[in-house]
Amino acid sequence: MPDEQLLSVRDLRISYRTGTGEADLVRAASFDVAPGEIVCLVGESGSGKTLTGRAILGLLHHNDRMRVSGSVVFGGRELTGLPDRSLRTVRGSQIAMIFQDPVAALDPVVRVGEQVAEAMARRGRRRGRSRVSGEIADLLRRVGITDPELRMRQFPHEISGGMCQRIGIAIALAGDPGLLVADEPTTALDVTIQAQVLDLIAELRRERGLSVLLITHDMGVAARMADRILVMYAGSIVEEAPAADFFVHAxxxxxxxxxxxxxxxDIDRPGxxxxxxxxxxxxxxxxxxxxxxxxxxxxxxxxxxxxxxxxxxxxxxxxxxxxxxxxxxxxxxxxxxxxxx
Ligand code: SF4
Known part of the structure; x- marks a missing residue:
């Protein structure tokens, strides 16, 4: 693993104020993601994986009942405590997130093509209209969308949940981020599209050195994609290991x-x-x-x-x-x- 880390999370704590006190949802989580590395954060639902991903992007600050502390350093810059306007320059263009709920993640009143174009513009990639349209169509094709010119003119409610997820992935990739936080990115997809999306993420890692924090409860996806595994239980990281070691001797x-x-x-397991x-x-x-x-x-x-x-x-x-x-x-x-x- 390279000494230089792209993302370093230290002692991340997320707590929630209840009527009777405070409950810790994530407890002192510390981990790194190196350039070009795919780290899978695994565990059952309710273990704190999604909150960890959202905290990295500073998406929990708007909730008055949540308290986030600890350190999140990305590319040498401390993100914790940055005002929202500064975080907006990081989100999308440097760190992008693929959300679990594909339909809710899209703006229902904006056409698909405009949403992808907006994400490209955040990276300062403003170009002529026809060139942008061509790039959007290429990106949509890469995430497995057929007839992209038609889809670009449609609103999210006119397309299926699986296709919304692929558009969410295209939006995340449009800003050409250094780190992708992918929260169950393939849960809503059928197996063939799932394979295409995972192949695409692996290819982007190879081509552009994209780093990925992949949040999943699917151990098959983790086995296929991960360089390193983080196991989270009840808000704590209880095991960390190179994937090759984890799957042979967790x-x-x-x-x-x-x-x-x-x-x-693939194996005959009785009982x-x-x-x-x-x-x-x-x-x-x-x-x-x-x-x-x-x-x-x-x-x-x-x-x-x-x-x-x-x-x-x-x-x-x-x-x-x-x-x-x-x-x-x-x-x-x-x-x-x-x-x-
Ligand atoms: S053996 Fe380990 S995992 Fe099991 S209860 Fe004890 S500390 Fe926890």
Whole structure:
């Protein structure tokens, strides 16, 4: 991994004011994204992934009940605390986001072509009308939209949800950003379009050195795309590892549980599909100690009392009281045929 990071997030905390106090939604998250690197942030719904992505772009400041602290440095510049007008110059042209809800992300009263043109203009790419139209059509074609000239004249309500998502991706790429924060970018798409979009992101990384923070609960997408994996649970990053290591020896019981819950058609796995019992706790009902302990198959008494500190061994970081045993191979859940949980 290069020493120079494009994005460095340190001690990011997001809390929400409730009627009875404050609940931590993201707790001291720290990670980096290097130039040209694809980092996947994985975890179940409700683990804090989307909030982390939005906080990077400063999109949570408008909510009076939310409090964001910590440091987000992009390209050597601290973004935390910048006024909204300064952040607007960063959004779209330097960091772009693909949102989970494709329809809500588009302006319903502006034609598709104008929305893409606006994103191009943010990068200072104003050119003659016909040339811009040609570039928009090319971009729409690259994200798998057929008949782009027709689509450019349409409003979002005239096209399908899957196509809205592809237009959202085109808008994100139109500003030629250095970092793409992609929040479940392919969830609404069928598998063939999903493959096209993932190929496109991989190609842009190769061609332009695009860095990507890819937020997903789909471990298949993570396995296909990631250089590095961050596993988030109940607002904390509990494991970080190069993707090649993670998928062969994930060391946190939660990370391993996510891998084993994926249905596989390429191997003969008898019995029932593995599942992690229970659900991610709500922030205001976070269990004491390790937040995963009520669901963990290898918990110790200590786990309910003391929150584990992260342990780093090589490129892998694991926040678990049994991390040393897992990382040195003294304890392995990989050999077990029993479901994790
Ligand atoms: S700290 Fe304990 S409960 Fe938490 S993941 Fe590790 S073994 Fe399981």
């Amino acid at each position: 060391a946190h019981p939660y990370g391993l549980g996510l891998i084993r819950a994926v249905p596989r058609i 029932r599909l593995s599942a992690i019992p229970g659900a991610v706790p709500e922030a205001r009902n976070r269990p004491p100690g390790c937040a995963f302990h009520p669901r963990c198959p290898v918990r110790l008494d200590l786990c309910a009392e003391e929150e584990p500190a992260p342990l780093r061994l090589g490129g892998q970081l694991v926040a678990c009281h049994r991390a040393a045993d897992m990382l040195t191979g003294r304890l392995s859940l990989w050999d077990s045929e029993a479901p994790v949980g």
